[in-house]
Amino acid sequence: MKIMPSNPADLSAQIAQSIRDAILAGRLLVGERLPSESELAEQFSVSRPTVREALKRLAAQNLIRTQRGATGGAFVNHLSYEEAHNQQITTSTLLLSMNAISFDVACEARYALERACAPLSAQRRTDAHLKSLRAEIGTQSEPDLPDEAFCASDVAFHRALVDAAGNPVLSYQLAGAVEAMQPLMNMITFTARSRVRIIGLHSQIADALERSDAAATDASLLRLESYTRDLGRDVLAARAKG
Amino acid sequence: MKIMPSNPADLSAQIAQSIRDAILAGRLLVGERLPSESELAEQFSVSRPTVREALKRLAAQNLIRTQRGATGGAFVNHLSYEEAHNQQITTSTLLLSMNAISFDVACEARYALERACAPLSAQRRTDAHLKSLRAEIGTQSEPDLPDEAFCASDVAFHRALVDAAGNPVLSYQLAGAVEAMQPLMNMITFTARSRVRIIGLHSQIADALERSDAAATDASLLRLESYTRDLGRDVLAARAKG
DNA sequence: GATTTTCATATGTCTTACAATTAGGATTTG
C-alpha cells in the first residue's frame, strides 16, 4: 500500500518544486537573483549539495541560469521562444522515438497542424517569407543533394510557411512538431521522381501564398500530405518485403 | 571576446549532455539501467556529487528515473504522453507568462490549432467523446459556477474535442497549447450572458460532431473564436478604463 | 586619474562520511 503520487522523499525535488512554484506565481520575477546556495540551504534546512541538485533541476528546464563570481548567483531566466522551442523539440523527438509512432500518424498530425496556419500565412506572408520559401525550393532542386539535406530543407520550408502566419505562439508550437518529425522523415529515401513531385507541390504552395489564396494553399498542402503519406506507406511496404 | 556558444565549463552539464546523447542515439535503451553513480564518477573522472547533479538534470526532463536500494539505480525512463504533456504545459505556461503574449495572439493560435483537428474529430468521434462533451456543457450550465471552474470545464471540453481526433500526437501537441492558455483565460470574468452564448456555441460544436459534419464544426469553432476574442478585447478595454 | 592589485563572495568541484532503502541470500525456527 504505497501509493503516493510522488514520493514525499527527494528533498532536492521538493525544493525545486518550491522554487518553481515561486516563479510561476510571480513571487520571483524574471531577472531576479535567488538567495545564494548557502542561504537557500539554511532556509530549507538542508545541505548545500542538496540545494545544488535542486538548482540543477531548474537549470535543466531553463528556469534559471547561474553565474559565478562575486555578483554571481542563480537568476530567474527569461524563457525565450528559442529555448522553449528547443526543449519542445527534445521532448517531442524522444516521445516519438520511444512510443513507436507510425509515420502515418505523425504525418497526419503534422499536416493537420500546418494546414491550421495556412489561412493566416496566406493572409500575412511578406515578401521575405516568399523569398525563404523559394530559396528552399531552389535547394531542394539541386541534383546530388543527399537525402538528409533534402529533408532538412523540407523542414526549413515548412518552418518558413509556419512563420509566415505571423503568430509567434503558433510558430513555437508547430515548429517543434515539424522538427521533431525530421528523424522519421529521414528514414525515407526520396527518389529523384518523388523529389520532383514534392518540389512541384512546394511550388504550388508558394504560388498560392504569393496570390494570398488561402483555399489554394490548403488544397496544395492537402495534396502534399496525401502524397507524403503514400510515399511513407510504399517505403515501409517495400522495406517489409525486401 | 568571450562568445562560446555554451561554456565548456560545467562538468555536470557536459555529463548530462553526454548521457542524453547516448539515450537519443539509442546506445541506452528504455528501461536499461545506467551504471551506478560511483561507476559513472569513475568513468567520467569526476566526483559523485557532480555525477548526481548531472543525473538530476536528466531526471528533471523525465529522461531517467532513480530507485534506491540494492538493485536500484538510474533507469532510462519511458517518456509517456502524460509526462511529455505535463512538461509541455509547464514550458508553454512559462513562455506565455514571461513574454507578455496578448490574449488575442494566444487565442488566435489556440483556435487555429483546434480547427486543425476539427475535421478529424468530426470523422472519428465516438459516443464516449460526445458524452464527455455533453457532460462538460452540463457543468458549464450550472448556475453559481465560479469563473475558474467554468474555465477548467472549458479546457476539458476542448481537450475532449481534440482527443476525438484520435491522433495521440495531435492530442499531445494541442492539449499542451490549450491548457497553457488557461491562466490567460482565467483573467477574464465571464458574465452570465457570455456564458450562455459560449454554452450555445459549445452545443453547436457538439451537435455538428454528432452529425459528423466537419464544415459545421469548423464554422462553430470559428464563431466561438470570434466571440472569445471580442470578449477578451472588451474585458481588456474595460480594465484599461476603469 | 588611470591602472594594477587585492579581496570578498559566489558558484564549481572534491572528499569523506553516514543514513535510508531494498533485494537477495543466510539463518533460524516451526
Next chain:
DNA sequence: CAAATCCTAATTGTAAGACATATGAAAATC
C-alpha cells in the same frame, strides 16, 4: 523440509567541510 526472519551488500539520498575558480568591486599604486 518449508517458511518466516534476519542480515548483508549495494545503491541512492543527504550532510559537512574544504579547496578551486571566476568575477566584480574596492583599495593601493603609479
